[in-house]
Amino acid sequence: MNQSWMSAPIPAPSIRRMEGARLRQEQLTKPRGSLGRLEELAIRLAGLQDREFPSVDRVRVVVFAGDHGVTAAGISAYPQSVTVEMIRNFSSGGAAISVLARNLGATLEVVDVGTIRDPGPLPGVVSCRAGAGTQDFRTQPAMTTESLRIAFRAGAEAAKRAVASGCDLFIGGEMGIGNSTSAAALASALTHKAPSLLAGPGTGLNAKGVARKVEVIEEALDHHQHSLNTPVEALLSLGGFEIAALIGAFIVSAQHRVPILVDGYIVSVAALVATRLRADLAPWLLFSHESAEPGHRVVLEALNGSALLDLGLRLGEASGSAVALPLLRLACTLHREMATFAEAGISEG
Amino acid sequence: MNQSWMSAPIPAPSIRRMEGARLRQEQLTKPRGSLGRLEELAIRLAGLQDREFPSVDRVRVVVFAGDHGVTAAGISAYPQSVTVEMIRNFSSGGAAISVLARNLGATLEVVDVGTIRDPGPLPGVVSCRAGAGTQDFRTQPAMTTESLRIAFRAGAEAAKRAVASGCDLFIGGEMGIGNSTSAAALASALTHKAPSLLAGPGTGLNAKGVARKVEVIEEALDHHQHSLNTPVEALLSLGGFEIAALIGAFIVSAQHRVPILVDGYIVSVAALVATRLRADLAPWLLFSHESAEPGHRVVLEALNGSALLDLGLRLGEASGSAVALPLLRLACTLHREMATFAEAGISEG
Numbered sequence: 298m299n300q301s302w303m304s305a306p307i308p309a310p311s312i313r314r315m316e317g318a319r320l321r322q323e324q325l326t327k328p329r330g331s332l333g334r335l336e337e338l339a340i341r342l343a344g345l346q347d348r349e350f351p352s353v354d355r356v357r358v359v360v361f362a363g364d365h366g367v368t369a370a371g372i373s374a375y376p377q378s379v380t381v382e383m384i385r386n387f388s389s390g391g392a393a394i395s396v397l398a399r400n401l402g403a404t405l406e407v408v409d410v411g412t413i414r415d416p417g418p419l420p421g422v423v424s425c426r427a428g429a430g431t432q433d434f435r436t437q438p439a440m441t442t443e444s445l446r447i448a449f450r451a452g453a454e455a456a457k458r459a460v461a462s463g464c465d466l467f468i469g470g471e472m473g474i475g476n477s478t479s480a481a482a483l484a485s486a487l488t489h490k491a492p493s494l495l496a497g498p499g500t501g502l503n504a505k506g507v508a509r510k511v512e513v514i515e516e517a518l519d520h521h522q523h524s525l526n527t528p529v530e531a532l533l534s535l536g537g538f539e540i541a542a543l544i545g546a547f548i549v550s551a552q553h554r555v556p557i558l559v560d561g562y563i564v565s566v567a568a569l570v571a572t573r574l575r576a577d578l579a580p581w582l583l584f585s586h587e588s589a590e591p592g593h594r595v596v597l598e599a600l601n602g603s604a605l606l607d608l609g610l611r612l613g614e615a616s617g618s619a620v621a622l623p624l625l626r627l628a629c630t631l632h633r634e635m636a637t638f639a640e641a642g643i644s645e646g
Numbered sequence: 647m648n649q650s651w652m653s654a655p656i657p658a659p660s661i662r663r664m665e666g667a668r669l670r671q672e673q674l675t676k677p678r679g680s681l682g683r684l685e686e687l688a689i690r691l692a693g694l695q696d697r698e699f700p701s702v703d704r705v706r707v708v709v710f711a712g713d714h715g716v717t718a719a720g721i722s723a724y725p726q727s728v729t730v731e732m733i734r735n736f737s738s739g740g741a742a743i744s745v746l747a748r749n750l751g752a753t754l755e756v757v758d759v760g761t762i763r764d765p766g767p768l769p770g771v772v773s774c775r776a777g778a779g780t781q782d783f784r785t786q787p788a789m790t791t792e793s794l795r796i797a798f799r800a801g802a803e804a805a806k807r808a809v810a811s812g813c814d815l816f817i818g819g820e821m822g823i824g825n826s827t828s829a830a831a832l833a834s835a836l837t838h839k840a841p842s843l844l845a846g847p848g849t850g851l852n853a854k855g856v857a858r859k860v861e862v863i864e865e866a867l868d869h870h871q872h873s874l875n876t877p878v879e880a881l882l883s884l885g886g887f888e889i890a891a892l893i894g895a896f897i898v899s900a901q902h903r904v905p906i907l908v909d910g911y912i913v914s915v916a917a918l919v920a921t922r923l924r925a926d927l928a929p930w931l932l933f934s935h936e937s938a939e940p941g942h943r944v945v946l947e948a949l950n951g952s953a954l955l956d957l958g959l960r961l962g963e964a965s966g967s968a969v970a971l972p973l974l975r976l977a978c979t980l981h982r983e984m985a986t987f988a989e990a991g992i993s994e995g
Contacts, residue, residue: 325742326742327961328724329850330958331850331938332742333959334957334959335957335959335969374677376993382990386985391675391983391984391990392676392984392985393675393676393984396979400975400979500677500680589682605957608683608973610681610684611680612680616681620976624957624972627746627968631742634740635741636740641735641741642731643735644725
């Protein structure tokens with residue numbers, strides 16, 4: 298992987314801005330610390346955006362869609378055709394993320410990184426296909442080096458478009474029947490935790506289905522045991538196109554000083570792989586919610602991340618990030634608009 | 647207490663609407679249950695509002711302010727004068743709840759139920775004073791029957807104004823230096839849990855301050871031990887005007903089919919007292935957040951309530967409810983605007 302965008306520097310958050318924001322929070326008319334994590338968010342966003350008054354008004358949501366050969370193992374509650382059907386649903390505005398993005402005033406872009414059937418041109422959908430789905434990774438590498446390169450680039454280009462549009466925050470989402478199996482396999486390879494701790498019901502498997510999924514992952518990890526030594530090797534062996542695209546998007550987004558609001562389980566696994574490629578990415582990742590998928594907690598711990606919401610969401614599509622967005626916005630608004638003790642003539646206690 | 651509004655019936659949620667909403671949720675283009683608590687919220691609001699498509703667009707926030715004689719015992723990090731200073735800050739738009747209400751398009755009303763000094767006429771502030779603060783309840787009843795009646799009525803009238811304005815959701819908040827001591831004493835009297843489980847740092851006491859607060863509450867519970875047999879007796883002995891007003895407001899709001907989004911610790915204690923007066927109020931209470939105040943968990947358990955957010959907030963002023971409002975709004979919007987499987991032509995799995 299010799300891609301220039303991958304090695305470009307990721308800036309550090311501005312300590313000076315964070316100090317300034319912390320000072321301001323102490324002067325606002327409330328007991329110190331009483332806005333809890335909303336204060337932390339404002340301070341952190343000030344440092345990331347290098348602004349006195351951070352803002353997340355202009356938000357780009359990109360949902361990457363790809364298919365997974367491992368669905369042949371019967372590890373999903375839904376048929377593979379649903380990935381393309383959902384791309385149409387994103388495009389026509391009926392999916393959860395379509396509704397959320399519209400109501401939050403965020404722009405939504407869908408990138409087809411490689412579904413089983415090319416859906417053809419659709420409004421709001423960018424085609425950047427790395428293949429017709431990955432290979433069944435029980436017995437073969439999920440993808441070739443060239444496919445991985447295309448998927449990385451699909452994410453990087455999406456982030457560049459987002460940056461060019463002038464966004465304050467990048468939200469990445471995913472759609473891909475079978476991708477919680479790929480994500481669990483990757484997470485197991487990277488964290489060395491047992492697949493049984495990382496595989497869950499996904500879109501709705503029963504206990505027997507989850508047990509089957511664990512077996513499939515164990516089989517794959519065994520098959521690829523000598524090809525999991527680096528994050529790139531793990532992606533080639535077990536990854537998904539949409540997961541690779543998210544990695545490319547996150548790195549480019551951070552390189553351009555655009556903070557990232559991480560969605561649920563699969564996106565967090567992408568974030569984990571990305572931080573193994575680029576440790577300096579970590580400060581740019583904000584975690585929106587803890588998914589109902591049990592492995593998410595393990596992945597968040599590996600990322601040293603603490604999620605804002607815990608609402609039992611497990612939809613994907615960036616829906617959890619979208620739902621958390623108003624918290625970030627209100628944190629910024631409070632930081633900007635609240636009166637200081639001096640302005641309001643109030644005793645500081 | 648012979649007040650007609652207190653005994654009027656509180657309607658039950660519509661089972662039929664909830665069933666309809668549950669059915670619709672199953673038909674929306676997502677795995678069943680994958681929107682977690684957002685699905686539950688939409689279903690519950692449909693039942694409460696008796697609407698096919700619930701909505702919380704029109705929201706009234708009322709912050710009740712009152713002072714507390716028990717501050718003489720040195721149980722707050724702030725001087726009592728701050729209550730009136732904050733009323734001015736609410737009025738001039740610089741307080742957290744002012745900023746939040748403005749940005750959320752909610753109307754904000756402040757009711758002075760009895761601060762130590764009448765702040766005089768201020769924009770957006772209604773005067774409905776039950777006294778110049780409560781008495782120091784270590785050695786006397788906090789308030790007279792007549793004061794309690796005025797405070798109840800202040801809340802009831804505020805809810806009637808909210809209902810008349812056509813609101814979809816009622817949010818009650820509080821401001822009153824010393825009121826976490828009154829709330830902890832009330833909660834201890836009602837739940838029979840030790841004051842040490844219910845008293846916390848409030849606006850910012852250190853460990854020594856919290857220990858002092860626990861002693862004060864123990865002293866008060868001992869002094870009033872024979873006058874805590876009913877919720878009304880407990881309020882007369884240990885209550886606050888703003889807590890009583892919240893109770894009146896919640897009962898009247900529910901009587902008019904307007905759901906209530908409960909804020910943090912003090913408002914939850916008001917909700918607890920209110921449900922002891924009127925058990926049929928319980929279905930109307932939605933819990934916005936779990937406060938950093940450690941006793942809040944105990945009170946939520948007593949209410950059988952599960953909070954939506956856990957962000958370490960401990961400001962009061964209805965700020966936690968305001969921050970949770972977007973979640974309710976997005977839950978309603980998803981319920982209304984998402985496509986069904988049939989509409990989108992998607993395989994149901």
